[in-house]
Amino acid sequence: MNxxxxxxxxxxxxxxxxxxxxxxxxxxxxxxxxLSLDELSITYEGMADALREPRNNCHLIxxxxxxxxxxxxxxxxxxxxxxxxxxxxxFIDELKADAESLAGPxxxxxxxxxxxxxxxxxxRYLVDLAMANAIHNAIKFAHEKITLGATPRDGGLEFFIxxxxxxxxxxxxxxxxxxxxxxxxxxxxxxxxxxxxxxAHVNNGRTGKVRLENRDGAYFSxxxx
Amino acid sequence: xxxxFEKKRVLVIDDHPGMRSSIRTTLSHFGVVKTxxxxxxxxxxxxxxxxxxxxxxCDYNLGDGRDGQQFLEELRLAKLIPLNTVFLMVTAExxxxxxMSAAELAPDDYLIKPFTAEVLRQRLIRIIEKKEAxxxxxxxxxxxxxxxxxxxxxxxxxEQPIYTVDALRLKAELLIAIGRxxxxxxxxxxxxxxxxxxxxxxxxxxxxFMQDKLEEAESELGDLCESAPDYLAASDLLAxxxxxxxxxxxxxxxxxxxxxxxxxxxxxxxxFGEIALANGDFERAERAFSFVVEKGLHSILRSPxxxxxxxxxxxxxxxxxxxxxxxxxxxxxxxxxxxxELAASVVESLKETKAGNHGAARQALxxxxxxxxxxxxxxxxxxxxxxxxxxxxxxxEQEGERLITELVDNNHDNxxxxxxxxxxxxxxxxxxxxxxxxQQSVKNAVxxxxxxxxxxxxxxxxxxxxxxxxxxxxxxxxxxxLLNAAQAILTLLSQDGWDVDKAxxxxxxxxxxxxxxxxxxxxxxxxxxYREVAHKYGVLR
Numbered sequence: 109m110n111x112x113x114x115x116x117x118x119x120x121x122x123x124x125x126x127x128x129x130x131x132x133x134x135x136x137x138x139x140x141x142x143l144s145l146d147e148l149s150i151t152y153e154g155m156a157d158a159l160r161e162p163r164n165n166c167h168l169i170x171x172x173x174x175x176x177x178x179x180x181x182x183x184x185x186x187x188x189x190x191x192x193x194x195x196x197x198x199f200i201d202e203l204k205a206d207a208e209s210l211a212g213p214x215x216x217x218x219x220x221x222x223x224x225x226x227x228x229x230x231x232r233y234l235v236d237l238a239m240a241n242a243i244h245n246a247i248k249f250a251h252e253k254i255t256l257g258a259t260p261r262d263g264g265l266e267f268f269i270x271x272x273x274x275x276x277x278x279x280x281x282x283x284x285x286x287x288x289x290x291x292x293x294x295x296x297x298x299x300x301x302x303x304x305x306x307x308a309h310v311n312n313g314r315t316g317k318v319r320l321e322n323r324d325g326a327y328f329s330x331x332x333x
Numbered sequence: 334x335x336x337x338f339e340k341k342r343v344l345v346i347d348d349h350p351g352m353r354s355s356i357r358t359t360l361s362h363f364g365v366v367k368t369x370x371x372x373x374x375x376x377x378x379x380x381x382x383x384x385x386x387x388x389x390x391c392d393y394n395l396g397d398g399r400d401g402q403q404f405l406e407e408l409r410l411a412k413l414i415p416l417n418t419v420f421l422m423v424t425a426e427x428x429x430x431x432x433m434s435a436a437e438l439a440p441d442d443y444l445i446k447p448f449t450a451e452v453l454r455q456r457l458i459r460i461i462e463k464k465e466a467x468x469x470x471x472x473x474x475x476x477x478x479x480x481x482x483x484x485x486x487x488x489x490x491x492e493q494p495i496y497t498v499d500a501l502r503l504k505a506e507l508l509i510a511i512g513r514x515x516x517x518x519x520x521x522x523x524x525x526x527x528x529x530x531x532x533x534x535x536x537x538x539x540x541x542f543m544q545d546k547l548e549e550a551e552s553e554l555g556d557l558c559e560s561a562p563d564y565l566a567a568s569d570l571l572a573x574x575x576x577x578x579x580x581x582x583x584x585x586x587x588x589x590x591x592x593x594x595x596x597x598x599x600x601x602x603x604x605f606g607e608i609a610l611a612n613g614d615f616e617r618a619e620r621a622f623s624f625v626v627e628k629g630l631h632s633i634l635r636s637p638x639x640x641x642x643x644x645x646x647x648x649x650x651x652x653x654x655x656x657x658x659x660x661x662x663x664x665x666x667x668x669x670x671x672x673x674e675l676a677a678s679v680v681e682s683l684k685e686t687k688a689g690n691h692g693a694a695r696q697a698l699x700x701x702x703x704x705x706x707x708x709x710x711x712x713x714x715x716x717x718x719x720x721x722x723x724x725x726x727x728x729x730e731q732e733g734e735r736l737i738t739e740l741v742d743n744n745h746d747n748x749x750x751x752x753x754x755x756x757x758x759x760x761x762x763x764x765x766x767x768x769x770x771x772q773q774s775v776k777n778a779v780x781x782x783x784x785x786x787x788x789x790x791x792x793x794x795x796x797x798x799x800x801x802x803x804x805x806x807x808x809x810x811x812x813x814x815l816l817n818a819a820q821a822i823l824t825l826l827s828q829d830g831w832d833v834d835k836a837x838x839x840x841x842x843x844x845x846x847x848x849x850x851x852x853x854x855x856x857x858x859x860x861x862x863y864r865e866v867a868h869k870y871g872v873l874r
Contacts, residue, residue, distance in 0.1 A: 136425060139447025143355050146449050150362045170447060188563070191530050193498035198459060205451045226494035229528040233445055311528065 135173040142166040175301045187308040193227040196258040211247045220257035228265045238302035242328040249273035268329040275322035338364035341387040345370045346377040348396035363454045374404040393424035406438050416471035479511045512860030514543045531561045545854035565591045579748050599629045619646040637673035644680040656684045672710035682723040698723045741774035743810035794825045815846040816855045823866045831870040
């Protein structure tokens with residue numbers, strides 16, 4: 109990686125770049141570990157339940173590291189998007205399959221994406237990161253059911269995650285991810301990150317947004333213009 | 334769609350052994366049993382030549398300075414893998430996809446590490462489904478039936494709306510390939526109206542360039558380079574547009590930024606070296622050609638002329654010893670290869686000229702001329718120009734002038750080449766003579782065209798056709814004359830009726846013109862005329 113070789117002109121090491129490179133390396137090693145755990149839980153079915161918690165944690169840590177890295181890089185410039193046309197339906201299906209493998213059989217994961225357009229332009233990787241983080245939250249707090257969906261709204265497209273938990277706490281609803289703060293999952297970096305990703309999506313003068321609501325459970329939505 | 338992964342042959346290409354085996358295990362979880370592995374692009378290419386794989390999973394970082402994108406482009410350009418082979422790129426960095434170029438040269442999808450078995454499975458299914466949807470188009474493309482492929486794209490657009498954008502993109506590229514540039518422009522504008530994605534803006538700029546709207550193309554590309562600085566295909570095209578306007582310094586600056594961002598692309602380094610050389614920036618030219626020679630070791634994009642370019646830059650700087658080494662490396666690497674020996678002899682002659690050894694220079698030149706005459710290897714315009722240089726510098730006046738005349742005759746509308754020809758004569762202290770040769774040649778081509786037009790206007794279309802076809806025989810590589818001849822033939826056919834042989838000749842001229850300069854401004858018009866006339870006689874559906 110370039111980062112590891114970065115140094116200032118006078119030969120002094122750029123500490124920030126060094127940390128970023130280290131985080132990058134950690135992320136990759138964690139990725140290997142996550143894969144090994146995923147493999148174990150597939151190979152030895154009896155262990156699947158016992159491995160669920162460590163796997164979930166690995167995914168969460170991995171996501172945090174990716175968020176830190178992305179924010180570090182975008183701290184230097186703006187978030188650059190790779191916009192392509194993707195099928196919202198397929199996107200939701202991928203999220204659902206991933207959520208099912210992490211949540212286990214006790215959790216019912218449903219899809220609601222009946223009237224979605226055949227394609228929409230968005231950065232699949234970044235929106236996936238934002239959604240995955242919110243899904244992991246939902247898995248943690250939902251009682252037995254999570255609905256993942258996409259729906260046309262207000263001339264744009266809304267992805268949403270609706271769980272049957274007690275809902276977001278008051279302070280999280282107030283803050284809406286405007287700044288990282290202590291939330292139900294720690295620093296709230298994930299929510300802050302999701303907002304940054306949503307607002308990077310701009311089309312025809314309209315900007316993407318993230319909204320948290322309580323509607324018989326927590327309702328997380330990411331709207332894209 | 335149920336996909337039988339047990340039947341799929343998969344090749345995993347990754348320089349990291351842990352990652353290779355981990356991907357293999359992941360694949361085995363959803364039934365893939367036939368997995369081979371390769372640590373390098375070289376090894377992968379060897380396997381691909383032996384076995385037809387259904388799926389290639391390739392890491393972007395391949396070590397030894399190469400990347401998965403270059404490898405994929407080589408595979409596609411060398412037609413080592415059919416279009417329906419799945420190519421999935423795996424990368425550690427999100428920035429990767431911005432380097433993607435034409436749809437045909439892009440991977441089918443990319444996955445960012447780390448990913449789960451489930452994600453890998455889903456992605457492969459999606460890709461296979463999409464390939465299935467486009468399969469008839471791929472088959473048509475592979476058998477050269479572009480019209481049929483375009484019709485299939487229309488079918489996908491109307492029947493499978495989730496692939497609309499992919500189909501529009503492929504259709505636009507196919508339209509460009511057969512010269513229907515204005516229609517392609519419409520499609521790109523259609524996509525941009527939905528969202529100004531970089532590839533659509535690049536496509537739009539390309540269609541502007543092909544219609545000779547150079548300033549519009551330049552401004553679109555300048556803007557694109559600024560808003561998507563990592564999208565290097567835009568820089569490459571911008572440099573080309575600048576070069577065609579004779580703005581060589583700007584072209585070099587544009588490419589210089591692209592090379593700094595992504596130094597590993599051999600094709601870009603070649604163009605950069607050529608432009609730096611023309612600008613007299615020998616140091617940078619040498620660095621570029623050194624890179625091509627060293628890093629391109631296993632690349633199929635490399636040719637013996639690369640060594641020759643490097644040696645030439647070294648000669649220009651008076652680095653005689655280095656040039657000697659480069660030439661000797663060239664001969665060692667390409668043995669029993671006429672094109673290589675010709676290239677080696679040409680630069681050797683230039684080197685000895687520079688060193689003041691006129692006997693040796695003449696000897697090398699005679700060898701080069703003999704090979705050219707007897708073995709007729711394919712020679713690039715740059716190499717022809719160098720050969721002419723060696724001739725003029727070593728008393729082979731007649732051969733030199735003949736070579737130059739031939740070269741200029743074939744390229745009378747290529748500003749870059751004409752400029753380099755003038756440069757050569759200026760260096761030899763024969764500026765006026767060079768100018769006269771260039772002018773004469775351009776005048777010949779122009780007056781020939783004018784005469785043909787006069788004949789046609791006077792009603793003697795057949796006379797015009799004869800004259801232009803004779804001109805094609807004299808200057809077989811002159812794109813403008815090829816196209817004018819095709820145009821004259823087609824006008825005649827339109828008037829007098831279809832003639833299979835004549836039509837085939839016109840088609841052949843158009844194909845030759847396209848092979849030489851796909852971006853010639855006249856190409857779309859003549860291609861359209863062919864379709865129109867063929868259509869009129871019901872020869873084309």
